[in-house]
Amino acid sequence: MNKVSIIGSGFVGSTTAFSIAMSGIAQEIVLIDINKDKAEGDALDIGHGIPLMSPANIYAGDFKDVKNSEIIIITAGANQKPGETRLDLVKKNVAIFKDMIPKLVEVNKDAIYLIVTNPVDILTYVTLKISGLPKHKVIGSGTVLDSSRFRYLLSSHYGVDPRNVHGYIIGEHGDSEIAAWSLTNVAGAPIDHFCQICEHPCNGKFKEEILEEVRNSAYKIISKKGATYYAVAVAVKRIVECIARDEKSILTVSSVLNGQYGVNDVALSVPTIVGSNGIEKVLELPLSNEEMAKFNKSAEIMRSVLESVGF
Structure with missing residues (x-):
């Protein structure tokens, strides 16, 4: 480039x-x-x-x-x-x-x-x-950083390389974001199955606690040093790499949706193929009914904010 x-x-x-x-x-x-x-x-x-x-x-x-x-x-x-x-x-x-x-x-x-x-x-x-x-x-830049935080926290819990943890945070980059647990896996094993075979138990509050920690990561860092910048810079660099090298990598960048997941005319983060043209394709992956409901709620929040500023 x-x-x-x-x-x-x-x-x-x-x-x-x-x-x-x-x-x-x-x-x-x-x-x-x-x-x-x-x-x-x-x-x-x-x-x-x-x-x-x-x-x-x-x-x-x-x-x-x-x-x-x-x-x-x-x-x-x-x-x-x-x-x-x-x-x-x-x-x-x-x-x-x-x-x-x-x-x-x-x-x-x-x-x-x-x-x-x-x-x-x-x-x-x-x-x-x-x-x-x-x-x-x-x-x-969407939830590329949030998804990285998600993978990092899961890898820390399980004691495995974060590069073997695959999962996405979708929706708003903010308080209404959603962990797509139905798409999350470790070494190809669905998260619920991996919880059964690993030596680190996943209690009933496990998923809720992980997502809450992802959501609060920025607030925690800001309260301690005033701003977040190292990890977000790496996330942005990663997006630039995908464009510069035409990688066709899948990242949870934010873009204006056009009917995907039943959402129109709102920008949210979902798994997206990123290459030299920018947004190559927004992927519509299968979510659970609960995840879909939360995703649509996130879209409603974004729509109400846009309307409050005249869009």
Whole structure:
């Protein structure tokens, strides 16, 4: 991949730039922030390590510098404060996006737009509607991080490599997200079966406790150090890799659904094939009746939030 632009050089944006630079998947990385000094400082700091990594040109720029970018990653917006939910951010960040997105599209309407700013599902939808871009070119980072947290927690419980744990968090990247237990397996064994054969029992509250810990992970980290950024940067880097390498990997990114799972005109996260075109295909995998009901409830919450901000 030749060029990636990152809008917002705060905790998440700068760490994402560092992760992408470390991976060697982009030859040119542009950092853009309202605080130009911060962007320049981050670019210099990362750039000084380039001789020890893969060659890349990293620098601070302005909106005009998104020209020719293949991916535009948006992390800019108000930060989530301790005690504040992702949805509390909605009005502030929708206003920011209404101003920002048209300016970016004016310079580059061919890039894939990867939205990371919270509430990511709302802002993915807002970006699509404001930009006029094709659906497959507007992607939210969604529950890629949540699904990683889910796999990490399950692997810790069972004492196995997280790469052998397969499962998805779907729906909202937030409090109404759902663990798709019916699709979760360890080494190919359904989770309920694996609980029977492993040496770590799964009591009646096991699933509820795991999901609650996934949901509260960000709040816990924010209360201890003010922000989350390392793992989300890795999640964003992983999405960029899938696009850059046309991997056709399956990730729980957020996109505007068109009838999948009975949901229309709302952005939510579900297993999705991601490749060079962005959203290659939204997969409609079989969920239990309980999971479907919770997924539709998550969609209703997103719809009510969108209506509250005029969409």
